Amino acid sequence: AAAPEMVKFEAVGASKNVALITLNRPKALNALCNQLMTELRDLLQRLDADKSIGAIVITGSERAFAAGADIKEMKDREFSSTYSSRFLEDWCAVSDVNKPVIAAVNGFALGGGCELALMCDIIYAGDKAQFGQPEINIGTIPGAGGTQRWARVAGKSVAMEVCLTGERMGAQEAKEVGIVSKVFPAAECVPAAIKLGEKIAAQSPLIVQMCKEGVNRAFETTLREGLHVERRLFHATFATVDRKEGMRAFAEKRKPQWKAE
Numbered sequence: 001a002a003a004p005e006m007v008k009f010e011a012v013g014a015s016k017n018v019a020l021i022t023l024n025r026p027k028a029l030n031a032l033c034n035q036l037m038t039e040l041r042d043l044l045q046r047l048d049a050d051k052s053i054g055a056i057v058i059t060g061s062e063r064a065f066a067a068g069a070d071i072k073e074m075k076d077r078e079f080s081s082t083y084s085s086r087f088l089e090d091w092c093a094v095s096d097v098n099k100p101v102i103a104a105v106n107g108f109a110l111g112g113g114c115e116l117a118l119m120c121d122i123i124y125a126g127d128k129a130q131f132g133q134p135e136i137n138i139g140t141i142p143g144a145g146g147t148q149r150w151a152r153v154a155g156k157s158v159a160m161e162v163c164l165t166g167e168r169m170g171a172q173e174a175k176e177v178g179i180v181s182k183v184f185p186a187a188e189c190v191p192a193a194i195k196l197g198e199k200i201a202a203q204s205p206l207i208v209q210m211c212k213e214g215v216n217r218a219f220e221t222t223l224r225e226g227l228h229v230e231r232r233l234f235h236a237t238f239a240t241v242d243r244k245e246g247m248r249a250f251a252e253k254r255k256p257q258w259k260a261e
């Protein structure tokens with residue numbers, strides 16, 4: 001495949017085990033056109049299979065994480081082809097990554113850009129970050145999870161306000177409503193996300209994936225079913241080498257040596 005043009009990738013952190021993906025379409029504020037999303041999807045699939053990578057950070061520029069789906073590419077679309085090509089369904093590839101994915105958001109995270117951040121497992125924001133679902137202003141609605149993920153994370157009232165007004169929300173408020181876990185001065189957001197990635201990548205990659213699967217269930221099912229799945233995943237850790245090693249290392253007062261088995 002040709003080298004990607006709209007997404008940049010670099011292995012970062014002291015052990016080079018964190019993948020830093022930078023959305024790189026500055027002229028359009030990282031609007032998520034087909035090419036960019038195809039490149040991002042291919043890169044994520046490759047990194048998910050790469051044993052040297054333990055966590056993934058997605059970021060944009062200081063000005064824009066991403067300003068949404070590409071409106072110029074969408075403006076002449078018709079219902080029939082949009083429906084039959086299942087437009088936007090392939091964006092699910094981002095939330096289907098097994099490894100932990102952290103969004104480091106500076107500047108605009110609007111429309112599909114906000115939805116992309118919400119597909120990630122953890123969101124860190126720079127203090128100038130702006131979140132929003134402005135689709136209503138252009139006669140459409142969020143199509144990549146905005147109505148659903150805002151509602152589940154921030155609750156109905158906040159979700160309705162964000163989606164029905166299209167108004168933007170600053171980083172601090174996004175933290176207050178639970179969309180964002182931490183806010184940093186803009187320049188420190190990406191380094192902090194990389195540090196977080198390193199911390200997670202130092203754990204057993206196998207157990208990290210099982211834990212992520214467990215938390216994700218909380219968004220997809222009833223509490224009873226979710227608790228059942230969590231217990232089964234917990235039981236399954238007892239079949240792993242790393243669970244034995246982790247508990248043994250604790251008892252022997254030493255650091256565990258993870259085998260990803």
Ligand code: CAA
Pocket residue numbers: 027028029031032067068069070071072073088108110111112113115134135138141142143144146
């Ligand atoms: N699609 C295509 N191009 C975009 C874009 C988008 N979503 N957002 C910005 N751009 C382009 C602009 O057209 C402009 O290009 P030109 O220089 O060729 O004119 C360039 O990026 C810079 O943008 P602005 O000049 O508008 O910059 P600004 O600082 O004045 O405004 C902004 C920034 C407030 C983010 C403004 O660009 C904006 O409102 N963008 C659109 C945001 C939006 O509506 N997003 C939702 C898209 S729909 C969607 O995402 C559907 C879904 O659920 C998946």
